[in-house]
Amino acid sequence: MRKIPNNGNLKMTKVAYPLGLFVCLFIYVAYIKWHWASATQAFFSITEAATGARRVPQTRSPPGTAAHDHEVFYGIMFDAGSTGTRVHIFQFSRQPGEMPTLTHETFKALKPGLSAYADDVEKSTPGIQELLDVAKQDIPFDFWKDTPLVLKATAGLRLLPGEKAQKLLQKVKEVFKASPFLVGDDCVSIMNGTDEGVSAWITVNFLTGSLKTPGRSSVGMLDLGGGSTQITFLPRVEGTLQSSPPGYLTSLQMFNRTYKLYSYSYLGLGLMSARLAILGGVEGKPAVDLHELCADRVSEVLRDKVHRTEEVKDVDFHAFSYYYDLAATVGLIDAEKGGSLVVGDFEIAAKYETRPQSNPFVCMDLTYISLLLQEFGFPGNKVLKLTRKINNVETSWALGAIFHYIDSLNRQKSPAS
Ligand SMILES: O=c1[nH]cnc2c1ncn2[C@@H]1O[C@H](COP(=O)(O)OP(=O)(O)O)[C@@H](O)[C@H]1O
Numbered sequence: 001m002r003k004i005p006n007n008g009n010l011k012m013t014k015v016a017y018p019l020g021l022f023v024c025l026f027i028y029v030a031y032i033k034w035h036w037a038s039a040t041q042a043f044f045s046i047t048e049a050a051t052g053a054r055r056v057p058q059t060r061s062p063p064g065t066a067a068h069d070h071e072v073f074y075g076i077m078f079d080a081g082s083t084g085t086r087v088h089i090f091q092f093s094r095q096p097g098e099m100p101t102l103t104h105e106t107f108k109a110l111k112p113g114l115s116a117y118a119d120d121v122e123k124s125t126p127g128i129q130e131l132l133d134v135a136k137q138d139i140p141f142d143f144w145k146d147t148p149l150v151l152k153a154t155a156g157l158r159l160l161p162g163e164k165a166q167k168l169l170q171k172v173k174e175v176f177k178a179s180p181f182l183v184g185d186d187c188v189s190i191m192n193g194t195d196e197g198v199s200a201w202i203t204v205n206f207l208t209g210s211l212k213t214p215g216r217s218s219v220g221m222l223d224l225g226g227g228s229t230q231i232t233f234l235p236r237v238e239g240t241l242q243s244s245p246p247g248y249l250t251s252l253q254m255f256n257r258t259y260k261l262y263s264y265s266y267l268g269l270g271l272m273s274a275r276l277a278i279l280g281g282v283e284g285k286p287a288v289d290l291h292e293l294c295a296d297r298v299s300e301v302l303r304d305k306v307h308r309t310e311e312v313k314d315v316d317f318h319a320f321s322y323y324y325d326l327a328a329t330v331g332l333i334d335a336e337k338g339g340s341l342v343v344g345d346f347e348i349a350a351k352y353e354t355r356p357q358s359n360p361f362v363c364m365d366l367t368y369i370s371l372l373l374q375e376f377g378f379p380g381n382k383v384l385k386l387t388r389k390i391n392n393v394e395t396s397w398a399l400g401a402i403f404h405y406i407d408s409l410n411r412q413k414s415p416a417s
């Protein structure tokens with residue numbers, strides 16, 4: 001029997017050291033990789049369950065974004081306003097480990113508002129169906145069942161008797177439940193006025209970039225609807241916080257920050273409700289100076305209704321809805337692009353409005369806007385930005401509200417986070 005030379009042990013040692021080192025290295029790398037993967041997975045799973053996020057090739061590339069492997073998800077928000085119902089279909093994209101970004105919005109509006117069907121709720125369904133069809137065409141089939149569908153109603157339904165409003169919401173809920181989208185029990189509701197103002201503030205500040213950039217100063221927002229009007233801004237002056245009556249300050253938590261906002265919604269001071277209030281008291285005598293007569297009535301209607309803050313003079317404000325529409329109607333801004341004006345322009349335009357035949361309300365509407373802004377505390381030389389869209393997205397409360405809704409879905413799925 002041949003004896004195996006003993007230098008085998010030496011050879012084994014020579015091989016074992018590098019092998020052992022390699023195995024250790026392998027285990028270390030595998031551990032790091034697993035640890036990283038489970039950490040990021042935990043982050044994704046929060047939103048994955050709630051929003052149906054999944055990895056797909058990009059369907060619509062936002063400008064300047066490479067079509068990488070990333071998640072896409074959608075959210076549908078119906079705005080049941082007092083003068084019309086609108087659908088906003090939002091497409092979001094998220095790179096691994098990053099915050100979602102809004103990549104596209106599809107928008108469609110119908111008139112009249114839901115409250116017009118208060119006495120015949122069945123008639124409300126074709127319009128809702130039509131807007132749902134827009135969502136079906138816009139969102140790829142695979143995403144339907146994971147896409148949250150929500151309707152929030154504003155002043156029109158707030159002003160209806162409770163029972164009538166509930167019947168309308170119940171009808172919408174039936175239609176939503178029969179749709180292929182993700183529909184929770186809270187899918188239709190009347191939004192409170194503060195949430196409406198705060199959501200619109202979130203929208204403009206998200207779209208102008210101030211929410212993402214700490215330290216960048218925020219902008220205020222002014223929304224003038226048909227039935228109600230909102231003013232929201234982030235006070236910087238202690239006096240504003242001290243002097244605000246109860247119900248005018250609200251706390252918002254967003255992207256790990258807490259904002260103490262001044263926000264108020266005036267129900268009944270929307271443009272259409274103001275018209276009713278103004279005209280209700282006009283006596284049938286011929287007007288000598290239409291603007292003056294009108295201004296007197298508007299002043300009466302607004303008397304002691306609006307809280308004034310000194311600080312609004314110093315905050316940059318974006319104004320939309322009827323502020324925008326009226327300014328565009330009389331040529332103060334470009335109807336497509338929007339623009340800036342000073343508050344006093346509304347009064348000048350009201351005085352010189354010479355087309356009462358073509359639009360009998362213009363003078364009154366401009367006067368109302370002018371006096372409303374003065375009541376808020378804006379001086380005539382205050383510059384306002386009038387915006388309908390920022391980066392191709394509608395400036396409306398809908399985007400802020402879908403953020404909030406998706407966030408609450410996530411928290412329901414993952415209460416510990
Ligand atoms: O998403 C939107 N994009 C553009 N304009 C909008 C949008 N939402 C509401 N508006 C505008 O709001 C005004 C009507 O207000 P609305 O019907 O929402 O009343 P409400 O807010 O008092 O319920 C109109 O000037 C309409 O053009």
Ligand SMILES: [Ca+2]
Nearest residue numbers: 081154225226
């Ligand atoms: Ca509105």
